[in-house]
Amino acid sequence: MRNTTPPWVPDAGASQAVALEVLLRGPISRSDIARRLQLSPGSLTRLSTPLIESGLLVEVGERGDGRAGRPSRPLDVVPSSRHFIGMKLMGDQVLGALTDLRADVIASESAALESQHPDDVVATIAAIAARLAARVPAVTALGIGVGGLLDDHGTVLSAPFLEWEDVPLASLVETATGIPTVVSNDLVAFTEYEHWFGAARELDRFAVITLGAGIGYGLVANGAVVASPDSGIGLVGHWPLDPYGPVCPSGHRGCARSILTQAAIVGAVSTALGRAVGYEEALDLAAAGEAAARRVVDDAGRGLGRLLAAVANLTVPEMIVLGGEGVRLVEIARDAVREGMALDRDPRARDIPLVTTTGDNTEWCRGAAVLAIQAYVLPAAR
Amino acid sequence: MRNTTPPWVPDAGASQAVALEVLLRGPISRSDIARRLQLSPGSLTRLSTPLIESGLLVEVGERGDGRAGRPSRPLDVVPSSRHFIGMKLMGDQVLGALTDLRADVIASESAALESQHPDDVVATIAAIAARLAARVPAVTALGIGVGGLLDDHGTVLSAPFLEWEDVPLASLVETATGIPTVVSNDLVAFTEYEHWFGAARELDRFAVITLGAGIGYGLVANGAVVASPDSGIGLVGHWPLDPYGPVCPSGHRGCARSILTQAAIVGAVSTALGRAVGYEEALDLAAAGEAAARRVVDDAGRGLGRLLAAVANLTVPEMIVLGGEGVRLVEIARDAVREGMALDRDPRARDIPLVTTTGDNTEWCRGAAVLAIQAYVLPAAR
DNA sequence: GAGATTAGTTTTGTCATAGAAATAACCCGA
């Protein structure tokens, strides 16, 4: 299984920029691109023609939007001209998705892990990749999101949920599959997805919070993801939200993990009701007005609101994207979230739009696919 | 008094980039610039020669640093080739400083405000500017830092400490002085200074916290200041630091303003001792081991530490710069600061260097001067 | 003093770009 896809653009430089502009800003006319990139109209003809001839771009239906003048002939990428695979590595299973050039999911697969040994994990990854790759002529690149600490070369420095240390995952997978592979932090991947193709597309500043087994956080400022070697530690997990709240395993009182995680909510509601309930059931009960569940969910919502206020105060985002498997909490406890947010927020400060994603599990895979797309599309940084 | 300075560089583009590189990275050899800007050595000769001939750059003493090969002839800007004025506008007075191209202070002046009426304030500003400008052949640009909300064109939208709303300060001052004027938020200015010429020079990510009458905050991420229309509200002022702390005027318990400001510390120590003490005296008492002062100062230090932890967790900075008139608190309560920071920080997360500035009042002026320098030096953004 | 090494200059050819003018394709009102 070899990578047979043609290169992204024949040459680097302005061609790259034009292609990237079309990839990111969807159908866009030559003149708009010229304005954005500060190029002359003539240059745009010269640059776009070979990209169209190579099959990467196409002219899509004219846009006669009622204005005077010759209608523009917007350009768009052919999403299906390249395919990518994005995977999310979890403690007990691997999720994978086959996507196009815009990270839209074409097919998805998953498989349970037999063990957490790197060899088994790589074999599982390769098996999923093979099944997904069989559906298309070629897969250009593969991205894997891992919750943990990583270096820049795709080595997992530390992933507690797998009990891994210093596993060169990218090169192992690349060898096993023959597909160029990038590995990065799952939250960085998720954030990149929102940045390139998701709800925060085109925004210069936004934050991401995910709810689920843990609390995830990602940040984009000045048009790029803010990442550091510490990304992956989960720095907001023990954020103090409620001085009178429950105690978490590390001994913090009322920290984000003790209030906001699925386990915390399930535990609190189960204890209150004297029977085991699931996460969705807990939210359903709260929505139906059951007093104990309502209280737990509202406390969580208020805590989330305070966390959002903290993020908003320190990073002045234009939007906050909420995601993760547990994101329905935001919907059920929307008033409490707003209330908690108002507590720590100056009334003069502008309202930050809160956007929730579907909470679908393939979200993580799309994020990982974006990593692969970026590795293919972006000028190689040396 | 007219602006007679020559333009920054004859043409835009690569020349700009070379000049900027030299301005920001101090003495630097042609070959280093070529590497940084991805230009060929030949291009560097071509680009640097006219800049040297125009008097902007000079070759400074050779650097034979023991390595083999021909020694480099580092280039540097001539700081005294251009002069700027930076001002800090306060409720009762105006501070001004005359600086060179690197925002180093040549002379400083201050004057009390007769009233807060815009006409009086502008007259005071113009008087200081005239006295400073008399010391040099020409002043290229003038920058003013204001604590409050501003728009992009130098209009003060809201400055509570002056009771101003919608005052077009930049154009008023420009008319009164004849010097091109920019007005911006004082914290943005301070942050730009640290970014361009201060302790955080060259860093890609850092945060700034200032202590004084209020608590200031600034952020640089991905190599640029993160600013929003909300910059200037003072969003960290009511950050919750201590659930059992004192109550601030807005009714928040244990918020940053109620613990960290000079007024809060002075008030707490004075109450405890039953007599009025000043800020420096309160810190002196704490340093000398006086129990009540020690306790107040340590509480403040711990609170500051928790604020720093919050900033560090959400913005993953490479450094935090601490400044403002009250910055000596950090020195006196260093252990408490570290302790507070450790409370909310994952032990696996890397240590963030804390750097304190002098707390000198001209710091704010240098920041404002950097605004003027940037307005002159940066390619005009359209 | 020869060779290695790094810095900077000169020279030359290429190619990307802007600029201008032409063409295309629409709208609108007469």
Add this chain to the structure above:
DNA sequence: TCGGGTTATTTCTATGACAAAACTAATCTC
């Protein structure tokens, strides 16, 4: 229906910024 206004795109050409390569310069090492 036709011509004028308007915007998009193309064609053509001249400029000039750039890289590449060869060369000079100035040091260190052996």
